[in-house]
Amino acid sequence: MKRLAGFYILAAVLIATGLIFPDSYYVTVVGVTICTNAVLAVSLNLLMGYAGQISLGHAAFFGLGAYASAVLTTKYGTNPWLAMLAGVGISGTLAFVLARPILKLKGHYLAMATLGMGIIIHIFFVQADWITGGPDGLSGIPEISIAGLAINNDIRWYWVFGGLMLFTTWISLNIVDSRPGRALAAVHGSEVAAQMTGVDTASVKAQIFVVSAVIASVAGSLFAHQQAFVSPESFSFFFSIELVTMVVLGGLASTFGAIFGAVLLSILPEFLLVFEDFEVLIYGAILMIIMIFLPEGLFVSGSRIVTGWLKKRELSTQ
């Protein structure tokens, strides 16, 4: 119970917001964006935060899922759920094949390799216009229905993405506290030491890479149905960077940190719109200030400050 306390709080907040404000723009539109980004940030955090393997190409897996669903449902009339499964198959296979050679690299070289992968897949989306529709993208992606209920309005999409986010969070929390999770943490600490204690580091890294790619792919498939439109821009290198920023900003190696980062980076632009031309400037300044004063991320550093402060109070009252 205590281990998953944070998860229950998250679920309660999510459900309460949905029930109290079913018509609010901030729930039905921004809320869906937040949940999508949170799913991606949490899945990326598995790889970056826990296994310590940087990836600058996460948006590519998100895109593969989205395009698999978009192409199969619009051009071949495939059942959306089968299309989603196909997306999972493509992303999972690609991740599996790439994992071993790519994850042998370290530091800047790993960053470069994942960056290259992301860009290649993006170029494919743009150039293979006979399949992907090219830079104009694909439109007219059909709705999906879950157990006979058509997901055809914003609040229903909020529940779908909220559900996916909770599920992803739950998976992430459980992986982290399991044997593979501890193996990942060991790899993060020192790969040599992990090998010495009997961890098959190459296979552990490959596994988590595949899990993270598959989650991103599922999110991508749902994203395609929700938007009813996909275009290559949504899966560009810049989106990969945005995802990395979310993870780092919230705090590496913390599932809730990743969610927090996703929430912040999705909401901030909405509220900064009032500053018009200065929007980007202020956005940058906020990110800089957070990274200077809370280098471990907003959530991790923040919760440390709060617990430290609580302890101090406890001591002084004693």
Next chain:
Amino acid sequence: MYKTVRMIMVFAAALLLCSTYTASAGDTLKIGSFLAVTGPASFLGDPELKTLQMYIDDINSKGGIDGTKIEFIHYDTKAKAKDAKNFVNRLIKKDRVDVIIGGSTSGNTIAVMDLVEKAHVPLISLAGSVKIIEPVKKWIFKTPHTDRMAAAKIFEDIKARGFTKVALITGNGGFDKSGRAQCLALAPKYGLVIVADEKYGNSDTDMTTQITKIRSTDAQVIVNFGFGKAPAIVTKNIRQLGVKLPLYQSHGVASKKFIELAGEAAEGVRLPAAGLIVADKLPDTDPQKRVLLAYKNAYEAKYGPVSTFGGHAYDALFITVNAVRSAGSTDRAKIRDEIEKTKGFVGTGGIFNMSPSDHLGLGLDSFHMVEIKNGDWVLVN
């Protein structure tokens, strides 16, 4: 504990404020726009936004449309489809606008069409692609000429000059690809053969390889579809390689910027363009001349050299204003019906005659074939 409760209450109150805030004055017309004011397509969005702001201020200072003031809400998409989608969502669901004008690019417009159709908000696009109005969508209109019209106008001129073999060279952007597809589809209708179909990247800085290939074919003319910097480079490269074939550009380069970039190489280049860039050279009998000069003078007095792109925004705004006036209300459905009934509206792009089967309403005659001579546009007769 007390503090925590108070914080939660403040948070809830803030949320409540956000969700209930929607201005609900009945006697204003809310026009929303999403344009690419910055980013790679800023040459489209910037004059469009300036035009809208200038004329909306002007209308409001004169008391509005029969007393109805216009409230203008604008977002910058930076030409990103994802942002376009988010902002249109915001315009519809948060700002609750009555009419939407935008986006600047075909990609941005196509990205939001499903959304707009579902929400039943009239939208007038400022983008080129024929896909926006074909097949016709109930709530979606546009003011710029289509890429198909440009291709047709170019081919008409090529045919009149007695050429039959065409070399095509296009970029990898949305505008380029769509233009290329239209050229390939239309060529047989005009009895033309496409003997070369070369492509380049829009950020490339040299296209001599593609042009060398074209030189080795028996092409009689070269047609280049593109906008931004690339067509200027193509033009320069063609002259540098000493290729003497006539060169046609699309309406995507109908701005002085192109002549500046291509320099002397631009001499003799022909392109289809709206009347705006040759406004002062049109005969006085042309019904468009008065409108064109008025817009040109107003814009240039305030911001500097005019481009046809700002003109598209002018057309969209006044089609909306006329529709609101004849509808006598700001009801979305009524405005939509009146936009569709637009007849004989003299705009900068031509004379608009819309119908339930034509949500653009411009004929081929609204394009003028122009040639660049001595760094300026000259009408081709």
